[in-house]
Amino acid sequence: MEMTKWLDEQGNLIGDVAVPSDDVLKTMYAEMKRGRMIDTKMFKMQRQGRMALVAPVSGQEAIQVASALVLNKEDWIAPSYRDSVATMLHGMPLENIIRYFKGYSDGGGAPEGVNVLPVQIIIAAQMLHATGVAFASKIKGEQARTVTFFGDGATSQGDFHEALNFAAVYKLPVIFVCQNNQYAISTPVSKQMNTETIVERAKAYNMAYEYVDGNDILACYDVMKRAYDKAQDGPVFVEAVTYRLGPHTTSDDPKKYREQTEEQQWQQKDPLVRMRAFLEARGLWDAAFERAIEDRASEEIEEAVAKIEETPPPTLADMLEKVYETPPTLIQEQIDGLRGNE
Amino acid sequence: MSEKTIVQAINEALFHAMEHEDVVLLGEDVATNGGVFRVTDGLKEKFGPMRVIDTPLAESGIIGTAVGMSVNGLRPIAEIQFFGFIYEAMDQMVSQATRMRYRSNGRFHSPIVVRSPYGAGVNTPELHADSIEAIFSHSPGMKIVMPSSPYDAKGLLLAAIEDPDPVLFLEPMSIYRSVREEVPDEAYTVPIGEAKIVQEGTDATIVTWGPPVVWLQQVVEDYAKQGVSIELIDLRTVAPLDIHTIVASVEKTERLCIVHEAVKTNGIGAEIAALVSERAIFSLVGPIKRVTGFDSPYPAGTIERDWMPNPSRVKIAIDELLTYE
Ligand SMILES: Cc1ncc(C[n+]2csc(CCOP(=O)(O)OP(=O)(O)O)c2C)c(N)n1
Ligand SMILES: [Mg+2]
Numbered sequence: 001m002e003m004t005k006w007l008d009e010q011g012n013l014i015g016d017v018a019v020p021s022d023d024v025l026k027t028m029y030a031e032m033k034r035g036r037m038i039d040t041k042m043f044k045m046q047r048q049g050r051m052a053l054v055a056p057v058s059g060q061e062a063i064q065v066a067s068a069l070v071l072n073k074e075d076w077i078a079p080s081y082r083d084s085v086a087t088m089l090h091g092m093p094l095e096n097i098i099r100y101f102k103g104y105s106d107g108g109g110a111p112e113g114v115n116v117l118p119v120q121i122i123i124a125a126q127m128l129h130a131t132g133v134a135f136a137s138k139i140k141g142e143q144a145r146t147v148t149f150f151g152d153g154a155t156s157q158g159d160f161h162e163a164l165n166f167a168a169v170y171k172l173p174v175i176f177v178c179q180n181n182q183y184a185i186s187t188p189v190s191k192q193m194n195t196e197t198i199v200e201r202a203k204a205y206n207m208a209y210e211y212v213d214g215n216d217i218l219a220c221y222d223v224m225k226r227a228y229d230k231a232q233d234g235p236v237f238v239e240a241v242t243y244r245l246g247p248h249t250t251s252d253d254p255k256k257y258r259e260q261t262e263e264q265q266w267q268q269k270d271p272l273v274r275m276r277a278f279l280e281a282r283g284l285w286d287a288a289f290e291r292a293i294e295d296r297a298s299e300e301i302e303e304a305v306a307k308i309e310e311t312p313p314p315t316l317a318d319m320l321e322k323v324y325e326t327p328p329t330l331i332q333e334q335i336d337g338l339r340g341n342e
Numbered sequence: 343m344s345e346k347t348i349v350q351a352i353n354e355a356l357f358h359a360m361e362h363e364d365v366v367l368l369g370e371d372v373a374t375n376g377g378v379f380r381v382t383d384g385l386k387e388k389f390g391p392m393r394v395i396d397t398p399l400a401e402s403g404i405i406g407t408a409v410g411m412s413v414n415g416l417r418p419i420a421e422i423q424f425f426g427f428i429y430e431a432m433d434q435m436v437s438q439a440t441r442m443r444y445r446s447n448g449r450f451h452s453p454i455v456v457r458s459p460y461g462a463g464v465n466t467p468e469l470h471a472d473s474i475e476a477i478f479s480h481s482p483g484m485k486i487v488m489p490s491s492p493y494d495a496k497g498l499l500l501a502a503i504e505d506p507d508p509v510l511f512l513e514p515m516s517i518y519r520s521v522r523e524e525v526p527d528e529a530y531t532v533p534i535g536e537a538k539i540v541q542e543g544t545d546a547t548i549v550t551w552g553p554p555v556v557w558l559q560q561v562v563e564d565y566a567k568q569g570v571s572i573e574l575i576d577l578r579t580v581a582p583l584d585i586h587t588i589v590a591s592v593e594k595t596e597r598l599c600i601v602h603e604a605v606k607t608n609g610i611g612a613e614i615a616a617l618v619s620e621r622a623i624f625s626l627v628g629p630i631k632r633v634t635g636f637d638s639p640y641p642a643g644t645i646e647r648d649w650m651p652n653p654s655r656v657k658i659a660i661d662e663l664l665t666y667e
Contacts, residue, residue: 109447132410
């Protein structure tokens with residue numbers, strides 16, 4: 001299978017391709033850098049006991065930023081737990097993301113007008129929601145696309161296959177973005193499937209597909225733009241080959257299952273480093289640009305954290321009110337008991 | 343107004359509901375075939391294949407897709423061909439549909455209706471006849487409606503489709519076509535969460551739902567002839583439970599017998615017994631009786647009759663209750 005690649009590991013352009021405008025190029029880098037900083041900060045906060053559990057994105061920013069950049073406001077994202085760079089860029093407030101990983105029960109609520117489903121914990125379950133959201137768009141005659149993110153491990157789940165099949169049979173406007181980061185916790189791709197690539201499953205469902213270097217943001221952007229257009233006529237499957245540079249979550253220790261030499265090899269392919277080299281060679285990157293991004297992100301994080309620390313998490317009684325639209329008698333009694341107005 | 347069966351009443355409700363553009367129907371064989379019980383007959387012809395959808399054969403796919411549709415503004419009615427097949431969709435039912443509201447902090451919700459024929463007595467192959475409503479009642483966020491008459495079936499289904507929360511709507515297969523009654527031709531709703539007192543009485547209360555409501559009326563009549571007055575309550579909705587109606591009845595009759603077609607242990611009957619103990623134990627003159635299925639997998643056809651609750655087992659329980667003063 002031929003992999004779409006625009007940049008080599010040194011950030012040199014491969015082949016004769018139409019590069020996006022300077023502004024888009026700079027935005028790509030800035031958003032990846034912002035994502036990396038937020039990720040790093042949340043990881044540190046977890047170590048300080050200020051977060052519950054975090055699933056780091058580091059290493060996978062390119063495909064997530066590229067995906068979000070091709071979307072319009074009315075489009076939908078059905079994410080897993082490792083997609084906050086994409087969801088944030090699509091309008092999910094940073095505050096929500098931090099609240100979610102702090103273990104606050106209100107973190108999953110996107111603001112009105114931001115079409116991002118809450119974080120999905122059950123592997124591949126969100127893929128069917130994406131299929132359904134896209135089905136609704138099609139039935140209503142709307143142009144919106146739905147993008148769903150999932151990992152290599154997710155491809156073994158029944159919901160993965162059911163989602164692909166439903167979408168293919170009904171030609172739904174959904175883009176399935178598989179971030180093949182080589183592992184499902186400790187399990188390597190080779191134990192997950194007996195195929196060379198993941199993308200070849202798309203062929204079995206007779207849907208359009210793209211196979212891309214997931215650490216090359218120019219290639220990812222190109223592929224996602226094409227996928228977006230094609231999705232008008234039916235589903236598109238994208239396999240983005242990437243690597244999670246950090247642990248599975250803040251409770252995982254990758255030393256148990258992968259060699260440090262392997263990690264080092266992938267650090268060489270870091271999507272940020274590669275893009276920065278590309279920009280620098282074109283005169284689009286300098287230290288001041290870098291600092292400006294860093295300052296903006298730090299400020300943004302500080303503001304969000306300050307706001308969160310002022311707003312307490314919902315209480316148990318608040319949560320009970322969110323189980324049904326109107327609490328039935330027996331739940332209302334429990335709420336009244338908690339609120340002390342029995 | 344005319345006499346209708348449960349199948350006809352549900353079919354009519356679906357025709358009414360689909361007049362609203364946001365209502366869609368999906369499931370296995372529901373469109374061209376009109377469903378294996380013909381409950382969805384004629385709907386595809388009227389509303390077209392984009393609103394009455396034959397899906398691939400995959401229950402998790404059906405429910406998960408319905409959840410996604412509902413998040414994006416539709417009101418999907420999903421059919422699970424036989425209730426025992428819903429195990430395939432367990433996660434989408436109990437950890438997805440039920441949690442969308444809480445998980446998204448109220449931004450989204452999942453107003454799906456999942457229709458499915460259930461229950462015993464039709465000589466079906468394995469896993470076609472199970473009554474597993476209790477499993478779903480253990481997942482807050484879901485409502486479970488189990489009508490026993492054509493009138494209630496139509497009104498409750500229309501209420502379920504309007505309801506802002508996910509509703510599991512269970513259709514009693516064994517009485518799909520055997521019970522008839524006058525049902526208005528126009529649309530109307532019957533409120534979810536309200537039990538119905540089928541027969542008022544003073545000496546003992548029977549709480550039940552689904553097909554036993556039909557045959558228990560004869561049992562109640564037999565007692566009436568002996569001068570014993572039994573109150574018969576049809577729960578109609580098993581989640582949320584209408585505990586007030588049950589408690590008010592027990593406070594009057596002082597004796598409670600629960601009848602259900604499901605396995606005994608950890609059934610809805612157990613929850614009713616616990617709630618009545620919490621709220622009205624001092625009104626009772628004797629133990630709470632349960633007449634139910636047995637604690638085995640739902641049996642093959644030749645054992646079905648022994649397994650199911652029946653009038654003579656109910657009479658043994660009631661006769662015992664009547665000995666307490
Ligand atoms: C249904 C289900 N089974 C198991 C788990 C536990 N679990 C959480 S993440 C994970 C690995 C997922 O791997 P992959 O799909 O490759 O995504 P990644 O974490 O690499 O982004 C597992 C096994 C789960 N959350 N849900
Ligand atoms: Mg993975």
